[in-house]
Each structure stands twice: as C-alpha cells, then as structure tokens.
Amino acid sequence: MSTVLIIFCVLSAITLSTAFLTIFSRNPIHSAIYLVICFFSIAGHYLLLNAEFLAIVHVIVYSGAIMILFLFTIMLMNLNDKDEVHKPRFTRLGAIVSFCLVCLVLIKIFIDSKPIVGYDYTGKDYQSIKVLGKVLLNEYMVPFEFASILLLVAMIGTVLLSKKEKLEK
Amino acid sequence: MNNILTQIGIENYIFLCVTLFCIGIFGVLYRRNAIIVFMSIEIMLNAVNLLFVAFSTYHQDAQGQVFVFFSMAVAAAEVAVGLAILVSIFRNLGSISIDNLKNLKG
Numbered sequence: 001m002s003t004v005l006i007i008f009c010v011l012s013a014i015t016l017s018t019a020f021l022t023i024f025s026r027n028p029i030h031s032a033i034y035l036v037i038c039f040f041s042i043a044g045h046y047l048l049l050n051a052e053f054l055a056i057v058h059v060i061v062y063s064g065a066i067m068i069l070f071l072f073t074i075m076l077m078n079l080n081d082k083d084e085v086h087k088p089r090f091t092r093l094g095a096i097v098s099f100c101l102v103c104l105v106l107i108k109i110f111i112d113s114k115p116i117v118g119y120d121y122t123g124k125d126y127q128s129i130k131v132l133g134k135v136l137l138n139e140y141m142v143p144f145e146f147a148s149i150l151l152l153v154a155m156i157g158t159v160l161l162s163k164k165e166k167l168e169k
Numbered sequence: 170m171n172n173i174l175t176q177i178g179i180e181n182y183i184f185l186c187v188t189l190f191c192i193g194i195f196g197v198l199y200r201r202n203a204i205i206v207f208m209s210i211e212i213m214l215n216a217v218n219l220l221f222v223a224f225s226t227y228h229q230d231a232q233g234q235v236f237v238f239f240s241m242a243v244a245a246a247e248v249a250v251g252l253a254i255l256v257s258i259f260r261n262l263g264s265i266s267i268d269n270l271k272n273l274k275g
Contacts, residue, residue: 004176012185019189019212023196028204035208042215049173049226054234058218061241066211066248073252074204077259095198102194106187116179119172119227126231135231136238147242154246161253164260 007048014041028074032067039063053129174227182223189216203255203265207248214244 018038022031039062046055125131136144174182189212196209218237225233259265 002176004173008177008181012181015185016188016192019192022208022212023192023200023205028202031205031208035211038212039215042219045219046222048177049222051222051226051234054222054237057238057241061245062211062215065245069248069252070204070208073256076256077265091201092199095195099191099195099198103191106191110183110187116227119175119179120229121172121175122229124229126229127225127234131231132234132238136235139232140235140239143239147239150246151242154249158249158253161250162256 004048008045011041011044011048014038015045029071032070032074035070036063036067039067051127053127053132172226172229174223179223179227182220186216186220186223189213189219201266201268203258203267206267207251207255211244211248214240 015038018034018041021034022038025031025034039058043055043058043063046052046058193209193211193213193216196212197206200206200209218240221233221237221240225231225237255265258270262269
C-alpha cells in the first residue's frame with residue numbers, strides 16, 4: 001500500500017464522515033463547521049491530484065466566501081435547535097426509500113460498467129497555472145466573460161432580494 | 170514520475186464521488202431545514218467537481234479543470250442568491266422549514 005493510497009484513504013474518510021455529520025447534526029452552526037472541514041479535505045484531494053490552482057481557488061471560494069455567507073445567514077436568522085420542526089414519519093420514510101432507490105441505480109451502473117484500464121501519461125504539463133490560464137483565456141474566453149456577467153447579475157439580484165421593502169402609503 | 174491515478178485508481182475516486190453525491194441527495198430529501206438543504210446541494214456540486222478533476226488527471230487534459238472553475242463561479246452565484254431568498258423567506262414567515270412553503274400548492 002503506497003503512501004499516496006494511504007493519504008487518499010484518510011482524506012476520503014474525513015470527507016465522507018464530515019459530510020454525514022453535516023447532514024445529521026441538529027445545530028446548523030455545527031453543520032457549517034463540519035462543511036468547512038469537508039471542503040478542506042476536498043481541497044486536499046485536489047492537491048493530491050496535483051491541481052494546485054483549483055485547490056487554492058476551492059479554499060478561497062468555498063471555505064472562504066461561501067461558508068462566511070452560510071454562517072452570516074445562520075446568525076442573522078438566530079436559529080435554535082427548537083426551531084427544527086418535528087418531521088412527520090411518512091416524509092422521513094419516503095426520503096429513505098427514495099435514497100435507497102437512487103443508491104440501487106448507481107450501484108447497478110457501477111457493477112455493470114466495464115473496468116477502466118490504461119492510464120495516459122503524456123508527460124506534458126497540463127495543470128499548472130500557466131497552462132490553465134492559457135486554456136481559460138484562449139479557448140474559453142466567451143464563457144469566462146459570461147461568468148463575470150453572471151456574477152454581476154447575482155450580486156445585483158442579491159442586493160435587490162435582501163433589501164427591505166419600504167412600505168409606501 | 171507517472172500518472173498519479175496508477176497508484177490510486179480512478180475507480181476509488183468514482184466510488185468516493187458517488188458516495189458523496191448520495192449523501193447530498195439524502196440530505197436534500199431528509200432534512201427540512203432549508204439551510205441544510207443548501208449545504209447538501211453544495212456537497213453534491215463538490216462531488217461532481219472532484220470527479221471532473223479526477224478525470225481531467227486521467228485524460229491529462231486541462232479542460233476538465235477549466236470546467237470546474239466555471240462550475241465554482243456558478244455555485245458562488247447560486248449560493249448568494251439562494252441565501253438572499255432564504256433571508257427574505259425568514260423575514261416573511263419566521264421560519265425556514267421547507268414544509269411551510271406550500272402556498273403554490275392549489
């Protein structure tokens with residue numbers, strides 16, 4: 001068992017367990033903290049795959065920006081454990097049954113699929129920041145600009161949505 | 170130096186990502202708190218992003234990583250708008266349980 005495989009197993013264990021804890025913890029703040037750990041372990045997976053640019057961007061965007069948004073929203077709402085309404089047992093049962101069906105379909109797909117063989121190794125540099133920047137700004141120039149428009153529209157929409165409406169009479 | 174996936178195996182990554190995605194689906198179906206539902210959606214997005222990066226390494230191609238970059242931009246926009254909607258729902262209804270949002274039901 002090589003070192004890389006051991007690191008992969010440890011990271012996967014952290015990722016899966018914190019994802020479970022995110023869903024099953026009662027307090028939303030605990031969920032957010034577990035989600036931060038989950039995102040950091042996914043950044044570790046990116047580092048393991050030598051995608052250092054994506055790892056950095058992932059930490060900045062998810063662990064930084066998105067988690068701050070989540071935590072601020074949770075604190076703004078001042079949620080407590082008692083706010084969690086008691087779920088009807090029927091809904092819970094339906095959730096578990098549909099989850100099992102999804103798992104069944106996915107497991108069946110992976111059992112029946114052909115094994116993947118043949119790992120390419122071309123030796124050329126394909127994931128340094130230099131190469132990624134060239135690909136992003138040559139081939140994907142138009143989507144890149146549209147992403148900026150999307151972020152601008154999202155920003156304006158967020159401001160409009162969260163602004164308090166004035167009562168005009 | 171060779172492909173890192175020869176030591177780990179792409180199947181392991183596929184199983185990890187499918188499990189993570191299933192956890193996300195379960196969170197969306199099981200929890201009633203809208204913020205936890207949002208977090209589950211983030212977990213699902215991350216599972217798919219991780220699989221993109223794994224296959225980008227498998228094919229030794231940069232385009233998968235560029236796609237992950239775009240998907241992160243969309244996720245950031247989605248979370249910002251979604252949380253703003255949640256705040257306004259909380260302001261109007263006083264709770265964010267998704268069971269309360271059934272005004273559209275006839």
